[in-house]
Amino acid sequence: MDFELSEELRLFQRQVRKWVDKETPKDYARELERHEHDYPFELWDKFTEAGYHGLTVPEEYGGEGGDVLTQMVLARELCRSLGGLSWVWGLTSFAGSKSVGLYGTDEQKERLLPRIANGELRFSIGFTEPDGGTDVLGALKTRGEKVDGGWRISGTKVWCSSAHVADYILLLARTDDDVAKRHQGVSLFLLDAKAEGVEITELRKLGMRAIGSCQVNLRDVFVPDADVLGEPGKAWYMLLPTLNNERMMVGAFCCGILDGVLEDALEYVKQRRAFGRAIGEFQTIQGYITEIALMRDQAELMVYRAANLLNAGKPCHLEASMAKVVASEYAVKAADLGISILGGMGYSADTDMQRYWRDARLWKIGPITNEMARNAIAEQLGLPRSF
């Protein structure tokens, strides 16, 4: 059993850390995040210049290569400073390069992957609908109707991150009602976000600011056959590996939050003085700091285990779900302790604890609620399905 990152990953991690400290330090992230509805194009361009959009895109398609662990290392290092803004990179990485790379036709890969790798294409995701996100299939009212040369799609999607600046929305729609089970007859589309019939409005929210979360209304939007991802009607079977990847990425983002919280808290308790000494000398404060470190290491081990399994092509749904639950709950708890440690400064918009807390809070309810993830974990452990 080896708990060390490989030499290649260690070198990559070090380079990313230097890049983050210089190009996207925490005060830069705070400033971007203040402007809730201004998408940070400059940050996108920095990722392009660094080659990060090409991560996990095979070199033959102009990418940087790399596997799931590489993706996790980058996600974690970015999030240590950027918090939720890391989705500016992450969304296209998993909804674009990962999905097209796994399920795209050769033509789609040749057409899309090089443009993803060089930062030309942004992806959003459209699964959740106004009537439900946890029970995606139960709430799925968006319909795709087969027409000559493609499909006509109508419906409403919500919480589509960065849809207002996206080129494509990875969209889930029902294309066949005449099916024995509800997970049959659904299809995935690479929907042109600028197509006629697409109407996008931004939503306001607690955290994850500046990346823009949107409601997307679709009225008879035409999607050509060439932009159907995978086999029509069989999308649900394809989604699982993508969802596992998404859960691991959330886990890695949470590890980054835990890193950021720990380093900020440590720095503060060594400097802040009360009753004639540094507050880091008080036992209660030391207990809080230790708690954060314990949580960080547990989350790290679980996320890297899940990523290792996915890399090895082994089943990892259970482990990915567990990692997501543990990492997200720890990230929120750690940021909350961080606010307690920093006191008023932790509540201040001029420091990062509150930003970490607001961003991490999403990951307890998305992309799957931890309650629903627990149901899935129980089922994987052999208990009867509870939903």
Added chain:
Amino acid sequence: MKVLVTVKQVATLDDRLDVERAEWDLNSWDAHAAEAALELGDEVVAVTVGGEQAREALLTVLAMGADRAVHITHDGPLDPLATARLLAPVVQREAPDLVLCGAHSADALNGATGVALAALAGLPRMAAVKAIEVADGAATVVREVEGGLVERLRVKLPALFTVQANINEPRYATLRGIRKAASKPLEVIAAEDIRPGAHVVATTVPPKGEGAEMLTGSAGEVAARIATIIKSKVAG
């Protein structure tokens, strides 16, 4: 033009002085030297002296774009002259047009290895340069000297320069570069038995003085506190 760059993997120690848990990384001045070498050279050879951890310094420079590397393996501390004595045979064998070194290392701060290497290799040298231009077998270098003066010098190549951090912005190694680095030639040479002329007896954290006040808070709060301190000192 063939450029040889010497690099060092350095440890960042905190107050605990625990080398076992130290973060190791390429000396930042050497990253600037490597960047300059890559900008100037058609062929770049990176050389280091050190233990197993020093290999990562070479891999980093290979990932940035160097063509090949030489690792002179040696465990334990060395002083600048001893290090230069190990580097000199490689410099003489490679016969580069230009040798670049960081002005000093972040851990030892001697600023002497490059200078000693120039003497041993019989090369003209300029220390702490901040710009290099090469044309017609000669280099024009710029140095900042005492009093804010800027010195411009012309040196016939081959020569050795130690470079300052303001010479350039080192590139980041990409994932693709890191992967390529693993397959580039990396020659390992066991160091000759060499005894440093001086060795570190102890490294300690200096005792904390009185009178320092760490200011925390928002920019406004910190500024207000600084103003109060200045007023109390000046008025007092």
